[in-house]
Amino acid sequence: MRGQRYPFDGMDRLFDQMRREMFGGASGPALEDASGWDAGISIEETDDGFVVLADLPGFERDELSLKLRDDRLHLSGEHEVGEGSTYRRRTVSETIDLPTHVDAEDASATYRNGVLEVRFTVEEESDEGNSIDIE
Numbered sequence: 613m614r615g616q617r618y619p620f621d622g623m624d625r626l627f628d629q630m631r632r633e634m635f636g637g638a639s640g641p642a643l644e645d646a647s648g649w650d651a652g653i654s655i656e657e658t659d660d661g662f663v664v665l666a667d668l669p670g671f672e673r674d675e676l677s678l679k680l681r682d683d684r685l686h687l688s689g690e691h692e693v694g695e696g697s698t699y700r701r702r703t704v705s706e707t708i709d710l711p712t713h714v715d716a717e718d719a720s721a722t723y724r725n726g727v728l729e730v731r732f733t734v735e736e737e738s739d740e741g742n743s744i745d746i747e
Contacts, residue, residue, distance in 0.1 A: 651687065651704050651728075655711060661733040664708060669726030671704070678721055678730065683710045685730065 652667035664685060668676065676689040685708045692701045715735040722729050 651706050653706055653708055655708070658731070661714065661731065662711060663732070664710075664728075664730040666704075666706070666728040666730075667726065668704060668723075668728050670702070671723075671726070673723045676704075676723065676728065680714070680716050680719060683713055684708065685710060687728070 652665075654665045656663050656665065666687060668689065670693075671689050671691045675691050676687070679686040687704065687706045687708070689704045690701070691703075692699070694700055710732065713735050714732040718733045720731045
């Protein structure tokens with residue numbers, strides 16, 4: 613039945629609340645209120661930028677969506693399994709404030725073994741600004 617709840621929904625909500633209370637204002641990634649699955653987001657620095665990691669076991673690659681807008685990464689996904697009394701549905705919706713301005717053209721993402729990895733290079737900001745040709 614589609615109205616039936618996954619037996620661990622209450623526990624998932626409790627862990628989401630604990631995560632928000634423990635890490636909401638900490639130096640970790642800034643996350644908006646998540647609904648559904650806790651993606652276990654982490655941000656790690658690399659030599660030329662940083663990588664965003666999300667734990668999403670059980671999702672298929674085509675069930676996930678990434679959008680980058682104003683240096684915020686929006687991750688969403690929906691996974692449905694089974695029919696009748698064995699029907700389960702999980703959703704993920706996270707918005708991650710990126711630590712610095714990134715080069716959107718150079719971003720790349722992979723999804724392997726339940727781990728989403730999004731790589732960004734930091735776009736060099738010039739104090740001189742950008743030149744505009746006059747015609």
